[in-house]
Each structure stands twice: as C-alpha cells, then as structure tokens.
Amino acid sequence: MKVQKYSKTVCPLDCPDSCGLLATVTDGKVIALLGDKEHPYTNGFICRKMRRYPQRLYSKHRVLYPQLRTGPKGSGEFKRIGWNEALDICAERLSKVISEHGGEAVLPYSYAGNMGAVNRFAGYPLFHKMGTSRLEHTICSATASAGWVKQCGNLPGSPPENAAKAELIIVWGINVKVSNVHFWQYISKARKNGAQLLVIDPYRNETAKSSDLYIPVKPGGDVALALGILKSLTERKQLDNEFINQHTQGFDQLHSYLAQCNFNELEHQSGISKEQMTAIGTLFSSRKKTFIRIGIGLTRNSRGGMAVRAITSLAAAMGVFRGGEGCGVLLTTGAFKGNMAALLHPELAKQDTRNINMIHLGHALTSLKPPVKALVVYNSNPLTVNPDGSIVRQGFAREDLFTIVHEQVMTPTAYYADILLPATTFLENHDVHTAYGHFYLQVIKPTIEPIGEARSNFDFFQQLATRMGYTDPPFKQTCGQRIRAYLRDMEGIPETMNVESIMTGVLVHSTKSYQNGDALVKMNGKYKFVADDQSDMPSIACLTSADEFNDPDLRSRFPFQLITPPHPDLLNSTFGELHPETIGKVLIHPSDAQQWGVEDGDKITLVNNRGKVRRIAQVTTDTQQGILVAEGLYWPLFPEQNCGRVENGINDLTSQKLTDMGGGATFHESLVTIQRSGMA
C-alpha cells in the first residue's frame, strides 16, 4: 500500500513572494507541490516554475554524490569519490592556499539560490575563521536599498495587502505578473472596485499588457519621469502640503531644483512628453488612495539608486507615505530583523580582510593582485548570472585556481569545479524563511530524506570546519541551535510567541506591518528630501547622466540598448536544466527589424565589445525602437545537433560597470549590435 503524507514548507527561491507550500509525498517521494491555502498571502496558488520543482528534484541533471575533476577545466569530466575523501581534499587544498598565499587568496562566492536564513549564510563562520576575502553581495537589491535608505532611512515598506483598496496602483519597473505574481491578487481586487493600473517600463511586459495605462519610459529614464511628474504637480499646486509640512523635511531645496529644471531635458531623458507627465500627475492628484509598487528592475543601471530616490520623493510630496487604506509604497517589506551575528559569527575573524564586489568576479579571477587562488561556490551559478560572462569563464578556466562547487544540479559553474559536491534542496532541509514581499516568517523541517549523498550547506560547512581543525563553538552547533540563535530577540515577532513556538512551524506575521504613516510616527522620523548622510552623491533627487548609454564611442558602434529581465519559466538561472535546448528570444521593434533585415523567428547574434550571444528574434511593438529585450538567463545544454554544450549566455554582453549607489550591477544598461546568423 502506498504511504501518502502532506507536509508544509516554504519556497526557498529568491522571489519576493516566499510562498507557503504544501508538498504531497508518496512513499518518500515528493510528487506534487501546491500553494498553502492557509497562508494568507500565498492564498493557495503558486507559479508554474515551482509546480515543476519535483521534476527538478529528481532530474537526471541532479548532482548526487561528490566528484573529483579528471578532465580539463570545464569539461565536466569527473570521477565519483566519497564525502570523506572530498572533505579531506577540500581541507588540504584550502589550508595549502592559506599557508602559501594567506587567507585572502580564498574567495567564497554565494548568493540566494536558497533563501533559508541558516543555509544562505552557512559559509560565513568558516570563512571568517579562515580570514578569506569577503564578497560584497551586491548583485540584486543593493542599489535599490541604498536609494531607499538615502531618503527613507529604515522605514519599512507598506503591507502589499493595502493595495487591494487603492484607487490608483503604479507598478514602476517590476513585472508583477512574472516576478511578484501574488501581488496581482491585490491589483485585481482594487480594479474590481474601479482602480486604475499604471505600468512604467521600457517594454510592454506581461503586467503592462494587462494595465489601464502603460508608460514606455526609456531605460534609466525614471529619474527624469518622476521629477517631470513632480514638476508639473508643483506648478499646478497639487502637492500634499499638509503631509510635506508634518512628515518631511527639506522640500524647499527640491522645489528650487525643480523650478530650474527644463522640461525638454526631462522629456529627452525619460522619453515621455510633458503632456503625458501632466496627465499622470492629474491621475495621481485625482485619486487620493495611491499605492506605488517599486521594482528592483529600474535600479539595474547607472541611474538606478537615483531612480528610487526620485520616485520616493514624488511619493512623499503626494503624501503616499501617509499610509492608511489603499495607500503605500513598497520596495521591500523589511518585515523582521533577526540576529545576523548569530548566522555570520563575525567574532571568529581575527582581522578585517579585503572586500571583493561580486559584480567584479571576472576581474577578481583574472587580474586582481594578489590573486585569488581558491574559490568556494554555493547557492549560486556565477557562470550564468554574473555580468561579463566571458571574463568570468576565463577566470574559472585557470589551471592554478582550485574551485569547490556545492550544487544541486549540473550548472555551467558545476562543469568548472575541481571538487563538485551534492547539495540538498529545501525539501531535504531544516531552516527558517522570511520574505521581502510580505510580512510572514516560517520555520521549515525536512519534507523528505536527502537524495543521493546530498548534504545541506549547513552540514557541509560544519564538516569542512571540523576537517580544517576548527573547534570554536559555532562549528559544533546543530542547525536547530543556529535557527534558535537567529530568532532570539528578533524584531517583528509578536509578544505572544517565543522561539519554541516558532520552531513548530507556525506562520508568524510581523508586528512591523504598519502603515507607512504610522511607521513615520512610531519611528519618530520624517521623509528627508535632503539626505543628511555624508556621501558624495547629490543630497536631493536630481538628474544625472547615464554611463554606457551616453558613451558616444560605444553608441556609434553598438546602436541598440539591451535590457535582460526575468522570464516566467526561470528564477534567475534556476530551472535552466529543464530547458536544455532553449536559447531564448530577443524582442525587437518592427522598424529596427526591417532596417536590419531581421524577420520574426530568425536566429540572430547580439554582439558588443564584451561578447556575443545567439537569440531568436521576436519582432514586436511590445518593445520600443532601439531597445532590445532578452528575457531569461538560459544556459542551453544542447542547442543544436552536434553542437555540444553552449558556454555563453546573455551575461556575455553585460558589463562589470557598477550602478550609482550600492555597488550593484548594470544588467539593464548594455549597448549591442546585431548580426544575422551566418554572419556570426
């Protein structure tokens, strides 16, 4: 007879929704994943990617046991070894690098393949102890956060549920229907009651297609657009003066700046006419209950931090931060604040060591001095997700670089490992999950036994630390002990709960989920139009110039602006192995297609000074003239017969240039040109 059970867990992927899941387990195998009906935000449904997760769990691409490289770097030729031998080799090689070159010659590389707090940060205690170089985790939200903090301090984002009662919802630089699907339920509710949905994005994405008004801003043109709307509202005296007087400071300075700003320049930078800016302003001022959902997408360019600053300044001047029914501004929720030291154990570090921005991985592996001699990768697939891919590959191909990769599936990065180690998935783990798109927290227990010889990040790093001879207390902790230490004194936990009750797996709603206005009052704070920190950035939101897009030398060689947003089938590069033959599409405007002799369905090559990549042209007015859109970080395994594995991906075209704030990546600011197939 079959034994069937249902188990609650949480989606571990780097998605704002952090869904509550219900796993169906038959005879020890997960056969289905559904949305938890008792999780108010998940509301019983999940995205199509995650419904396919059981396929990924048991896929032939899963890494099942430790392996040692036998062929050339990148060949994927390995032999099976045992965990004991693997740990011995790792400890021996890392110790040798440290004794010959110092701890800073070791670079840990990780990101958010697993958002569980313990497993995400599991490597830190060991790397602190070893005195390795430190990776700056800037690839995703660092710019957005820096822009937010500059103007809003530690103000949390509004509860997404507020949007259900809004009269106007502005979706700014986020493809809600793809990358934040559960927010759509509140948009739908609001629209049933007559709300308007305004979408601001360089291309008509899935969300824009379902909107009432779509504004095709130029990539990086959001500062000019936000300031243009604000200028027109200021001139027509339609600001929320009461809110400005009570809850903000420094508006006069922005007001003077706006007065001398020229509409021609605002139009030029944003691509949006003064009339349209005025129309948006009218919509804004006529609907008191406005909710603004700001995406991270609009920050992945050289004006990205400033864009968040300009949009929040617009929101503050219109009193949207007042909160209350239907009102709010949400970038990330900031729902809980746990004891990070209990995860990272910085006290184990004897001294500060050098910082390496992950965006500069290519540089770090090829030309940094003193060089990186050992690399430990977990929770990430840098060969696909990191910008300037061809340089990153050059680094990974170095014979003198010792590379450990701890992975679930055979990713492009895994191919380049010297030692490849099998990682468990969240279904095999113990952990705790918070979210950046809602206000819930939940502890998860393993749903099934580990598959093959997979081990969690936590177990791997604890065992490696022991092998290295380290005996400090953090290396003797169990996973449960570390979760408890993190939860102790966490901000946002209701007084009626304690660590042990949370450990049972109940759903916890943050006490920090107040309205923005309340938050300002509770935190005794004000929205600061004039930032009071001492950085070299301008103190108010203002126009700045683009980096790559304004470079005349590059523009004359590479006439198209390329943006590279997510695809609904992938989560960054996760799930790539389920699409082994997909090279992905690139959207091109019909007039560009005609001028360049490109037809719908043609395989074209996108080229720039950094690399080239092939994509299938989709000729459509969903994009603007001069703007190419390549959705999805595909890593095709077998694109064409006899072609073998393809190494390059869309990030061969993106650069190691940094954003204006927070040291983030300019994923949506690359110039390229087109070659048709055969010309490549």
Ligand SMILES: Nc1nc2c(c(=O)[nH]1)N[C@H]1C(S)=C(S)[C@@H](COP(=O)(O)OP(=O)(O)OC[C@H]3O[C@@H](n4cnc5c(=O)[nH]c(N)nc54)[C@H](O)[C@@H]3O)O[C@H]1N2
């Ligand atoms: N299906 C799916 N969901 C995902 C992901 C995924 O890969 N696939 N990734 C997850 C992760 S890690 C993250 S960080 C989030 C990211 O999610 P988002 O915050 O949505 O950010 P992006 O995905 O970079 O881009 C979103 C939108 O920003 C637009 N955009 C690009 N440049 C500009 C600009 O200059 N101005 C404006 N106004 N818009 C611009 C893009 O065209 C795109 O429509 O999504 C998460 N969810």
Ligand SMILES: Nc1nc2c(c(=O)[nH]1)N[C@H]1C(S)=C(S)[C@@H](COP(=O)(O)OP(=O)(O)OC[C@H]3O[C@@H](n4cnc5c(=O)[nH]c(N)nc54)[C@H](O)[C@@H]3O)O[C@H]1N2
């Ligand atoms: N061009 C372009 N590039 C981008 C983006 C873009 O919009 N455009 N988006 C960027 C963004 S927002 C982000 S956040 C980054 C994301 O970059 P990454 O964090 O690298 O994200 P993924 O591609 O999802 O790769 C995560 C990997 O971790 C593995 N993994 C999952 N769980 C575990 C675990 O428990 N243990 C171990 N050892 N491994 C695990 C998965 O199998 C997967 O291969 O990509 C960035 N790259």
Ligand code: SF4
């Ligand atoms: S990827 Fe996002 S929407 Fe899909 S199940 Fe996970 S948290 Fe939910």
Ligand SMILES: [Mo]
């Ligand atoms: Mo991200």
